[in-house]
Amino acid sequence: MPSRIETVIAQAADRVRSLPAGRQNTVALAAGALSALAFAPLNLFLLMPLGLAVLLWLLDTAQTTRRAAALGWLFGFGQFGVGLYWIAIAFRYQSNMPPALGLPAVLLLVGGFALFIALTAASAHRLWTGRARRALVLALVWVAFEWVRGHVLTGFPWNLAGNAWLPALPVAQAASVVGIYGLSFVMLLTGGAIAVLADRTNGARRLAGFTAVLLLGLTLWGTARLAIDRPPETEKGPLLHIVQAGIGQDEKWNPAAERRHLWAHLDLTAAAIRRYGPGIVIWPETAIQNFIEHEPSTRYLMGRHIEAPGALITGGIRVEYEADGTPIALRNSLFVLTPDGEIQAHYDKAHLVPFGEYMPLRHLLAPLGLDRLAPGDIDFVPGPGVRTLSVPGVPDFGPLICYEVIFPGNVVDKEKRPAWLVNISNDAWFGHSSGPHQHLAIARMRAIEEGLPVVRATPTGISAIIDSQGRLKASLPLGARGVVTGELPARRPVTLYARFGDVPLIFGLFLLSLGLVIVRRTD
Structure with a gap:
């Protein structure tokens, strides 16, 4: 019945x-x-x-x-x-x-x-x-x-x-x-x-x-x-300060605001360290306009706002020049700076956004006028792929820039497994829409798959600390200005998905x- x-x-x-x-x-x-x-x-x-x-x-x-x-x-x-x-x-x-x-x-x-x-x-x-x-x-x-x-x-x-x-x-x-x-x-x-x-x-x-x-x-x-x-209650990770400066895309690349944007990040960083103590500071993707590789004075200023044993992880742009000073390549990069302003490590984004960071088939599409879909006259150049960065004073981490975090099974260096994932992004492109919320949700799913905490830094939100089971431990809402401070959650034992990827699922669906x-x- x-x-x-x-x-x-x-x-x-x-x-x-x-x-x-x-x-x-x-x-x-x-x-x-x-x-x-x-x-x-x-x-x-x-x-x-x-x-x-x-x-x-x-x-x-x-x-x-x-x-x-x-x-x-x-x-x-x-x-x-x-x-x-x-x-x-x-x-x-x-x-x-x-x-x-x-x-x-x-x-x-x-x-x-x-x-x-x-x-x-x-x-x-x-x-x-x-x-x-x-x-x-x-x-x-x-x-x-x-x-x-x-x-x-x-x-x-x-x-x-x-x-x-x-x-x-x-x-x-x-x-x-x-x-x-x-x-x-x-x-x-x-x-x-x-x-x-x-x-x-x-x-x-x-x-x-x-x-x-x-x-x-x-x-x-x-x-x-x-x-x-859960990890033992006595196990505590290093302190994290994630800076969300509230700089919208409409003003991000304003040359007249370059110094103001730098000081916005520095002031928030200094205030967080004064209140909670030194830790690992994380700024978003292309946080500031400065080409810090070629500006030692800017790096020195940034380093002065970090207290040992901390470090600064920040997004920026790497520029490669010809001998005559002509720029020939751009790389969307992540840098790790010490308190003395030295670059200890960097990572170049490998999975670039087509029509955003580069123009596919530019030599064929440019004559049709479609080169206008990609910004500027120089395409970004991809890096070598996922890797783990090892820096003194910072637990080994896997860097992911922007939408690199959306690719399941391709966010971790399997030969050298990190302790956490750092996802710096610029979701300001999408304003107060569903996009930043969906990006955060996808990052939470990567944390569950890999059994690794994920830390996100964006200029306008949603910046967050995500534990290895996808739970939000701390966050700043979309459009807010401030600093997310909290301890780095512990990683979990290697998950079955992290070990075998999609192979068991494919085999099961085949059967x-x-x-x-x-x-x-x-x-």
Whole structure:
């Protein structure tokens, strides 16, 4: 006998399936848009599986693969449109790009990303007709295309479906085992279980029951992990001072404000040290305009504001010159300075932002006038890749500049594992939007995956200290000016994900795919 929940879900499914094609298009777009509200800052995570259930109901009505692809594209356009609208804000601050290009550029980007969902929906429709099995196929193919999106053409694994689990932090702890793509599979499985309950069949109930048991198990395990896996109370890390100077992108590169911006960071640093004592000071990405490698007096001034045994970790730009003084290369870099103003170590950003820090295929696109999409006439040059910096007085750390933190499995030097990750960024590009909140959420997921604390420094927020289980230990909100001070949380033993990456997940999904193929052939 069907339960009350099954009856309600069946009624909702029938209404969606009975809609005319035009109304279905609107529902697909709306379902995708609402599913994006599962991500930060709203964190309405239940909207993700509900939106996915609606997509599956719509796919049930698709008579052709092309129609399924269209429904998937509309869903994806809604999700990416709401999730990535904030990218258009950056066009306000780019002198080489008219602000009017912001909306068309983002719409083009969103339409391209929606193709991944279109291909997912088409594959689910093409490969299976049974509703319960179609839900499994959708989950498998969705995760596969998320992985592709995170790797091809430099990759952009932003707002993966698994990130929506972060408000349910116990469930999110599973990222330490299966990574963010594994969490995405659990999310797709949850959406599929809701969808197939509308069929009120034994197969649908088995899938829903399995999913419910899985979520309960993950919740109990994650809760225990959060409660038990703690360092001894006597173990204390070094003191951190994260400076958030409140300098917006509209004034950041004003030449007349160069000295004022430097002193804004120095004054905040000095005040924090006076109040709490010396520690490791962290400034954001390109914190100041000065090219400190070539300005010993500026480095000396910066060093005077640090007290031993502390150090200063700051973002800046490295410039390489020809013999005649002509600049030939720029590098987005992180520097470590001692109290005497010496540069002890540096790191050059390896994963550059296409069309932002460099122009892909400039020799082909520049004649078309598209060189205006990249700032300046000189592209930034990438560094050699992830590494661990070892500096006296500072625990070994892995530097990550800006969106380098969004790439799962590619944030740590596996040959020399660090004690913590330092993510300096400039989220001021995106104002008071969802972007900085989502960036913080992604950094929290990296902390869970790697079992390492992550420390973020941004000029306008959200700067934070994140422990190795993704919890915020201290933070400054978006738009605030001040200093985040706190102890560096302890790292955890190497997680399974840190040790093996996506290999176990890929193997498990392969076995599931093989099982589905065998079942289909025996039907």
